[in-house]
Amino acid sequence: KAGVTQTPRYLIKTRGQQVTLSCSPISGHRSVSWYQQTPGQGLQFLFEYFSETQRNKGNFPGRFSGRQFSNSRSEMNVSTLELGDSALYLCASSLVPTPVNTEAFFGQGTRLTVV
C-alpha cells in the first residue's frame, strides 16, 4: 500500500511569488491535514480537509490556503511568499477522523525555500 505522497520534494521560490504544493493521501484515507515545520516555531497545524471541506484551521494568515478534491488529494497554496515561509511542509492523511481513531500518517514533506 503506497504511503502519503507529496510533490514536489524541493522548491525554491522568490519573494512575492506564489506556490502550490500537492499531497496524495493513502488510498482510502479521506482526511488530509497540513503542517508547517520550521526550526524556530516547530511543527504547526495549518488546516485539515475532509470530504472536500476545510474543517479546522490554524493561526496562519490568509495567504495560506488549501483545497481537497473528490479523490481526496489535497493542495495547499501560499501567495505573496515571504522569507519566513521557508519551511518543511508536511501533509498527513487519516482514514476517517473520529474520536475513535485519529491515527495520522505523514508524507516526506516538501522543502520550500524562499529567496
Place this chain on the structure above:
Amino acid sequence: GEDVEQSLFLSVREGDSSVINCTYTDSSSTYLYWYKQEPGAGLQLLTYIFSNMDMKQDQRLTVLLNKKDKHLSLRIADTQTGDSAIYFCAENPSGGYNKLIFGAGTRLAVHP
C-alpha cells in the same frame, strides 16, 4: 490552552534504555502520540495511547500515561544507533478533527 512540552536533548549509551518525557495541557485529548523524525524525512508514527489507558507496550516501546499530571513518557528498551532521531510527542485536543499539537521534539543521540 494547547501546549506540549518536551526536553530538547537526550544522550544514551547503546544498549541502555531511553526515556523521553512530555507534558501536555489539554485534558480533553483522546489520543496521545509519539512520532519519530529522522534527518531529511517526514514523521513516522511510532505508537499512540488512548487517554483511558495507563500503559501501552509495543515491542521495545513502552508508553506510560499519567493523566492526573498530564505526563506522557516513551521508553525505548535496548536503544540502538538506529534510534537516533528527533521524537515528538503530540496531542489531539480537537476530538474528531485531525489537529495535532506537537512538542518541540527531543533529539535522541545514541553513542557506543
